Amino acid sequence: MNYRLVAKYLGHFTIAISGMMIVSVLWALYYMEGWQSLFDIMQAIVLGLAIGGLLTFLGRNASNQLFQREALALVGLGWLLIAAIGALPYWTTGLLDPVDAYFESMSGFTTTGSTVLVDIEATPKSILFWRSFTHWLGGMGIIVLFIAVLPYLGAGGKQLFRSESPGPDPRGLSPRIKDTASILWKIYLGLTLIQTALLFTAGMSLFNALCHTFGTLATGGFSPRAESIGSYNSSFIDGIIIVFMILAGTNFSLYFVMLRGNWKALFQDTEWRVYVGILLAATILITVNLMGIQAPTAPDSAAQTPSLDYGWMHAFRMASFQVVSIMTTTGYSTDNSEIWPLFSRALLVVLMFVGGCAGSTGGGLKVVRFIILLKLAHNQLQRTFRPKTVRPLRINGQVVGTEVQKTVLNFFVLYMMIFAFGTLYMSFLGLPLQTAFTSVAATLNNIGPGLEHVGAVENFAFIPASGKIFLSLCMAMGRLELFSICVLFIPSFWKHS
Amino acid sequence: MNIFIAGGGRVGFHLAQLLASDKQNVTVIDANPDQREQIDYALDVSTVVGDASSAMLLQQIGVAEADLFVASMGDDATNLIAAATAKGLGAKTVVARVDSPTYIESGVLYESILSVDYILSPEALAAHEIANYIEYPGRLAAKDFGRGLIKMRQIRVTKSPMVHGKTLADVLPPGGGVLLAVVERRGESFIPRGDTVVESGDHVTFVGHHEKLEAVQKRFQGEDAKPCRVVIMGGSPLGLRLAQLLENKIKSVKLFERREDRATALASKLTKAKVVCRDASMRSALEQEHIDAVDIFVAATSDDERNIMSCVLAKEVGAKAVVSIVHHPDFASLVHRLDIDLAITPRACVSNAILRLVHQDQVTSLAVLAEGRIEVVEAEIGNGSSLLNHPLKDPKTRFPREALIAAVLRGDEVIVPSGDDMLQKGDSVVLIASAEILENALKVLQ
Numbered sequence: 054m055n056y057r058l059v060a061k062y063l064g065h066f067t068i069a070i071s072g073m074m075i076v077s078v079l080w081a082l083y084y085m086e087g088w089q090s091l092f093d094i095m096q097a098i099v100l101g102l103a104i105g106g107l108l109t110f111l112g113r114n115a116s117n118q119l120f121q122r123e124a125l126a127l128v129g130l131g132w133l134l135i136a137a138i139g140a141l142p143y144w145t146t147g148l149l150d151p152v153d154a155y156f157e158s159m160s161g162f163t164t165t166g167s168t169v170l171v172d173i174e175a176t177p178k179s180i181l182f183w184r185s186f187t188h189w190l191g192g193m194g195i196i197v198l199f200i201a202v203l204p205y206l207g208a209g210g211k212q213l214f215r216s217e218s219p220g221p222d223p224r225g226l227s228p229r230i231k232d233t234a235s236i237l238w239k240i241y242l243g244l245t246l247i248q249t250a251l252l253f254t255a256g257m258s259l260f261n262a263l264c265h266t267f268g269t270l271a272t273g274g275f276s277p278r279a280e281s282i283g284s285y286n287s288s289f290i291d292g293i294i295i296v297f298m299i300l301a302g303t304n305f306s307l308y309f310v311m312l313r314g315n316w317k318a319l320f321q322d323t324e325w326r327v328y329v330g331i332l333l334a335a336t337i338l339i340t341v342n343l344m345g346i347q348a349p350t351a352p353d354s355a356a357q358t359p360s361l362d363y364g365w366m367h368a369f370r371m372a373s374f375q376v377v378s379i380m381t382t383t384g385y386s387t388d389n390s391e392i393w394p395l396f397s398r399a400l401l402v403v404l405m406f407v408g409g410c411a412g413s414t415g416g417g418l419k420v421v422r423f424i425i426l427l428k429l430a431h432n433q434l435q436r437t438f439r440p441k442t443v444r445p446l447r448i449n450g451q452v453v454g455t456e457v458q459k460t461v462l463n464f465f466v467l468y469m470m471i472f473a474f475g476t477l478y479m480s481f482l483g484l485p486l487q488t489a490f491t492s493v494a495a496t497l498n499n500i501g502p503g504l505e506h507v508g509a510v511e512n513f514a515f516i517p518a519s520g521k522i523f524l525s526l527c528m529a530m531g532r533l534e535l536f537s538i539c540v541l542f543i544p545s546f547w548k549h550s
Numbered sequence: 551m552n553i554f555i556a557g558g559g560r561v562g563f564h565l566a567q568l569l570a571s572d573k574q575n576v577t578v579i580d581a582n583p584d585q586r587e588q589i590d591y592a593l594d595v596s597t598v599v600g601d602a603s604s605a606m607l608l609q610q611i612g613v614a615e616a617d618l619f620v621a622s623m624g625d626d627a628t629n630l631i632a633a634a635t636a637k638g639l640g641a642k643t644v645v646a647r648v649d650s651p652t653y654i655e656s657g658v659l660y661e662s663i664l665s666v667d668y669i670l671s672p673e674a675l676a677a678h679e680i681a682n683y684i685e686y687p688g689r690l691a692a693k694d695f696g697r698g699l700i701k702m703r704q705i706r707v708t709k710s711p712m713v714h715g716k717t718l719a720d721v722l723p724p725g726g727g728v729l730l731a732v733v734e735r736r737g738e739s740f741i742p743r744g745d746t747v748v749e750s751g752d753h754v755t756f757v758g759h760h761e762k763l764e765a766v767q768k769r770f771q772g773e774d775a776k777p778c779r780v781v782i783m784g785g786s787p788l789g790l791r792l793a794q795l796l797e798n799k800i801k802s803v804k805l806f807e808r809r810e811d812r813a814t815a816l817a818s819k820l821t822k823a824k825v826v827c828r829d830a831s832m833r834s835a836l837e838q839e840h841i842d843a844v845d846i847f848v849a850a851t852s853d854d855e856r857n858i859m860s861c862v863l864a865k866e867v868g869a870k871a872v873v874s875i876v877h878h879p880d881f882a883s884l885v886h887r888l889d890i891d892l893a894i895t896p897r898a899c900v901s902n903a904i905l906r907l908v909h910q911d912q913v914t915s916l917a918v919l920a921e922g923r924i925e926v927v928e929a930e931i932g933n934g935s936s937l938l939n940h941p942l943k944d945p946k947t948r949f950p951r952e953a954l955i956a957a958v959l960r961g962d963e964v965i966v967p968s969g970d971d972m973l974q975k976g977d978s979v980v981l982i983a984s985a986e987i988l989e990n991a992l993k994v995l996q
Binding site for chain 2: 121210211212227228229230231232
């Protein structure tokens with residue numbers, strides 16, 4: 054392991070992230086939050102720059118050769134460190150203690166959106182902006198941003214890109230990885246401008262429009278309002294956010310193909326069609342369920358919940374927003390799903406694991422992995438009665454190699470093991486089963502709110518410190534798709550060959 | 551530039567590496583998934599698995615938009631087919647690498663028959679490079695620009711006591727009309743300063759006034775008597791080709807081939823050069839053939855170790871200069887430690903030739919040095935350039951320090967500028983810079 058090199062790049066990342074905190078200073082000035090607030094944020098910036106400077110100094114003589122091991126370490130450590138640097142403003146302003154600050158920051162960068170802030174409306178705007186801004190940076194990927202901007206990464210950049218980009222087999226859009234990274238960021242930036250403008254015309258202030266855009270496109274979920282999008286109670290705003298959540302959960306390389314002239318690319322893509330199909334099906338099921346139609350249950354059954362009797366319009370609006378928000382792993386809410394019938398809530402939990410498409414800003418297992426798993430299962434079933442037939446596994450007409458199939462299976466197994474262990478650990482800390490279960494599901498899949506005590510209108514503040522640290526790790530593992538974080542815990546990874 | 555390379559073997563890999571570091575868009579096609587994986591991991595290029603002579607595959611990966619297509623797989627026929635297919639599908643320039651002398655020697659223009667733009671043979675290119683080295687000792691590259699008023703010469707510094715171990719300011723004081731632009735030493739290249747010490751064995755590039763350059767060149771090279779006795783070891787296609795190139799230009803050319811049948815065949819293809827059926831890696835053989843009177847000994851067998859060791863031996867027995875063919879690219883940069891004067895890697899000759907093609911396409915480029923790391927371009931001064939009102943060394947011009955204005959052409963006058971000089975409207979300049987900062991430097995000039 055080339056520690057110096059890792060230290061050097063970590064130093065550069067830290068300096069860049071600290072520099073970006075300037076945006077908070079600007080909002081503090083704009084809202085005239087007073088000298089104290091300015092001073093607190095500046096303190097965070099200076100602290101961050103000092104840490105970055107120290108790391109850069111430690112790596113001053115490093116060579117520039119970035120190998121696979123260094124790239125993995127850089128992504129894993131980089132995310133853990135960047136979350137710590139991003140946590141500084143919450144801490145220096147005295148808003149949160151260090152563990153809470155780290156949780157909030159990690160939740161921001163990983164676009165989870167779980168919060169420990171109890172009173173959001175009382176939080177200074179500058180901090181709220183930073184919170185949403187971390188979403189935006191983490192959504193398309195901090196490291197992808199660095200690849201686009203830094204001139205010197207070369208082939209090493211490709212390793213970094215693969216470790217951070219979601220999906221089973223991330224491919225470049227252009228032969229040069231730097232081009233790929235900058236194309237992705239430009240598309241992301243373009244979508245950001247469009248959505249901000251739309252929300253602004255829909256009546257949001259520029260501040261709220263920006264924060265909500267960051268939360269939507271990164272599939273994050275932080276809102277500067279306590280009641281999230283529901284506080285606007287506007288079907289126009291709901292509509293904009295739904296559309297952009299769906300766009301954010303789509304593979305960004307499809308937009309690139311579309312921009313190059315193939316307008317049908319979206320509809321030709323198997324993954325996208327399945328993705329939209331699931332969204333539609335789940336919306337219809339929940340709409341019907343919310344309209345008060347339920348399977349007959351025994352009178353004393355725990356499954357029986359009071360009928361909501363939503364009108365079909367209202368039911369559809371609430372169902373579609375919540376379904377899209379959960380499946381794309383955004384985590385905004387317009388309704389308190391706690392009062393929904395059990396079937397609807399259960400369906401939401403299932404959707405949590407599906408997540409967005411590969412190459413999107415969404416979390417979860419990704420639609421394409423489910424398609425591969427289902428096709429594998431189907432092939433396996435057929436093999437039981439037609440053992441000699443050879444069936445290639447195809448997606449979009451392309452054969453998926455056994456190597457990729459194996460990685461997807463491994464990934465699924467590891468994911469489920471971590472999830473099971475997490476649920477056990479959270480219940481060990483004294484959380485009720487549904488809370489324990491959904492707190493891990495919501496963080497590992499980068500969604501935000503879970504159910505019961507961590508539901509849409511609740512927060513994560515009551516969880517013990519060790520639980521918050523564990524959930525922070527879950528968020529990082531979910532965002533980086535396990536491997537980059539998991540290898541950090543394998544001792545031989547750190548040894549010299 | 552959009553470049554496709556079919557075949558990720560040694561040549562393909564080396565080429566992809568050079569082009570990727572030159573910031574070109576490179577796609578490598580290889581039939582072997584493991585090979586693909588390896589390239590994918592090591593280089594910033596995109597990779598495709600498949601048969602590069604398949605028109606369907608080529609079409610699918612967008613070869614129609616290729617500026618350059620290079621076929622460099624193991625088999626000559628496949629390379630020619632792939633290149634011709636790519637050309638037919640719309641690639642702008644296509645190159646096929648061939649190993650067999652059949653396609654280049656027979657006097658038939660395979661290029662036009664197959665509509666392949668360039669057919670390059672590593673062995674033939676290497677033979678040419680060595681012949682060039684023997685004919686013009688020390689001179690590595692020559693180029694004239696600015697209507698012939700400015701000359702550029704790349705030469706190898708000999709052990710001449712006039713320059714070896716002295717600083718540049720001593721041997722080439724400023725104001726002499728000639729500038730030492732680039733020094734290549736042990737695989738590194740840099741733009742020298744006044745206190746740089748010149749060493750023998752350096753490859754140096756001069757730019758300057760056409761009348762004054764020759765004298766300077768002589769000083770760095772010592773006496774450049776044309777060699778008159780050359781010994782070539784190994785009757786490989788390369789050795790044969792070299793002998794053919796030299797036999798009418800050099801007084802005595804001897805080709806050593808240890809196998810009798812091959813020696814006979816070789817002799818029938820040569821007119822003036824003598825074929826000796828002996829193993830030139832034996833000390834006794836070298837001594838008997840009076841190797842101490844030989845000016846240049848070339849080891850050109852297909853075996854690297856034999857080539858290198860025979861060169862060391864020949865030098866020991868008394869050859870004045872030794873040249874070795876080294877096929878393994880990683881060995882080539884090491885042989886200078888063994889007092890071998892020149893090492894030529896046939897595969898690198900191909901990638902360098904292709905690299906020159908790439909740069910040729912960009913109109914302003916005059917020459918490429920140090921395997922593409924340094925470029926020489928001609929540029930005209932723009933009206934808004936900060937160099938019009940400030941002397942060159944003034945930091946206010948924001949002209950990158952690592953770039954060099956080697957010569958200025960003003961009307962019919964050639965000026966080799968110093969830091970105090972200023973540029974005027976209508977000047978055109980010869981600019982030397984590494985590929986990374988070239989763009990910056992050109993921006994300041996505009």
